[in-house]
Amino acid sequence: MNLLLQQKAPIHEALLRHKSNRVVPFDVPGHKGGRGNKELTDFLGENCLKVDVNSMKPLDNLCHPTSVIREAEQIAADAFGAKAAFFIVNGTTASVQGMIMSVCKAGDKIIMPRNVHRSAINALVVCGAIPVYVNPGVNKDLGIPLGMSLSDVKKAILDNPDAKAILVNNPTYYGICSDLRGIVDFAHEHGVKVLVDEAHGTHFYFGEDMPVSAMAAGADMAAVSMHKTGGSLTQSSFLLCGNGINPHHVRQVINLTQTTSGSYLLLVSLDIARKNLSLHGTELIRKTVEIAEYARGEINKLGGYYAFGKELIDKEAVYDFDPTKLSVHTRNIGLAGIEVYDLLRDEYDIQIEFGDISNFLAIISAGDRALEIERLIASLSEIKRLYGKDDKSDMFDHEYINPDVVFAPQQAFYSPKKSLSIRKSIGNICGEFVMCYPPGIPILAPGERITEEIVNYILYAKEKGCLLTGTEDMAVNNINVVEVD
Known part of the structure; x- marks a missing residue:
């Protein structure tokens, strides 16, 4: 440079x-x-x-x-x-x-x-x-x-x-x-x-x-x-x-x-x-890592939460880890990540990047201040005390579901389609997207077979408060499926 x-x-x-x-x-x-x-x-x-x-x-x-x-x-x-x-x-x-x-x-x-x-x-x-x-x-x-x-x-x-x-x-x-x-x-x-x-x-x-x-x-x-x-x-x-x-x-x-x-x-x-x-990136990113590492350590001291980091590295599917990311697993306090996300926003005026079924992500940068990090940590402690649940039997145990790709995305997207209720769509080929946003990674993409496991995941995400997008039906009660001859 x-x-x-x-x-x-x-x-x-x-x-x-x-x-x-x-x-x-x-x-x-x-x-x-x-x-x-x-x-x-x-x-x-x-x-x-x-x-x-x-x-x-x-x-x-x-x-x-x-x-x-x-x-x-x-x-x-x-x-x-x-x-x-x-x-x-x-x-x-x-x-x-x-x-x-x-x-x-x-x-x-x-x-x-x-x-x-x-x-x-x-x-x-x-x-x-x-x-x-x-x-x-x-x-x-x-x-x-x-x-x-x-x-x-x-x-x-x-x-x-x-x-x-x-x-x-x-x-x-x-x-x-x-x-x-x-x-x-x-x-x-x-x-x-x-x-x-x-x-x-x-x-x-x-x-x-x-x-x-x-x-x-x-x-x-x-x-x-x-x-x-x-x-x-x-x-x-x-x-x-x-x-x-x-x-x-x-x-x-x-x-x-x-x-x-x-x-x-x-x-x-x-x-x-x-x-x-x-001109200043080295210093700014060093500060970002310091803030993220401090927050990770303090959150892990709370118990129940798991702010994961470089210990995941196995040189295979986790070849390396970005230390600026503050990703926190929440399922062990009996709450979905999206539930913690909603509580932080609605009860504590803290806006994080996203919450999904099992985790939430807080974006850290050199623009963050120590007082705000302490506020996040204190709020998480209080959420655990006030809203945490010992019964975790209804918690979904994974985020990723292997897709069964039947048609190419373009073919499925532009094929004749019909609308079915989510429950009745099982076994059909999806003709549109279904995703939680953020992060915007599709649960279903055009051309993929709709399975009972996927439908259960979608309904669970809706129940927990995830913002589902991508479907023509804005209420996400129905899914467009490909009409197969």
Whole structure:
């Protein structure tokens, strides 16, 4: 990384020049620097509205950058050790879809774990690629899916020599990492591209003693969600390319779906966040790890809860662990993770990232303060005392269910469908998604057989208060199934 280069923020500098020039706007947006919408200006601030501008010559164009955005891309590529970097304003969803659609077309096989974000399976619905699932390991004690073991990946590649790519989570929502270097080496030996969903791994590029990042491991592409752990605004992301990828083709693919009206608020947040991480990331991430480790230790002293960490590493399905993740198992206090999530929010005014059947996740960053960490720990102690249950007989014992894939996602999604009640759908082929959000990992995806085990899981998740999404029926009482001749 060129530290002298990293001190620059071309988009930020261009917007400052634009403000000082006092340009008269006869273009969009119609709020005209905030003057046309006083309430919005009062809420967001005049400085914000004045740089919510349209593409113009001094500010470049996101779809075809030739000046300040292009320079910012090159500096970002240097920061991440990539051949090329793209600013993405449609969220990391667009980054993941850009990766898959850049290397796969209709009918191509792509190997992936089943515990992928819905954005990956959405990409298959759009482009028509065929998934080959590698079932991740499962820790039934914790009720979580793990990573892909290298031996399982090797078998999938050898069994599918025509596969074009493999998608790897680095890390999972829970902080679990697969053997990324081993996967990259074996995949490349067999002509398979490696795509990495690093939605929760931005800090891997800038911290000390972190799990290996995608670009450092030699992966072909990576989707990096800067807004999650990198400090940029929500919905902003980077798409990175390694040496084996044609970045000009990737830009064409991105432009199929990304807006032509790129938000300069999102763009400048990426530019400044990248600069901040490049110059101060080591210190910031060291502080993040210290906070997470302290919280993990104190929560484990409470009893009943289990804030898990590096002790899970087995160099197989848990090859490494992200120490910034504060993932906490709750089943031993007789409460589902989503129940603890709801109690923290509703009774203690604490908002964590998500709760599922067995665990919850609190996102930790250097922006957290000691007083807030202590408040979380004290609240968990009180929740255990006031709401904990000794009877755990009705607790679900796992989070991941192996899928039975009958049709490709695109085929199922666009097939004629009928709506059935959840209970009556057993045995049919799902024609849509069913997932808890967050984290947005499908319980059912288009093309998968609906089983009694899956239906029981969905009903249990509803009963516990998980926000279920993806179905056409907003109440999630019915599921669209494929009409089979």
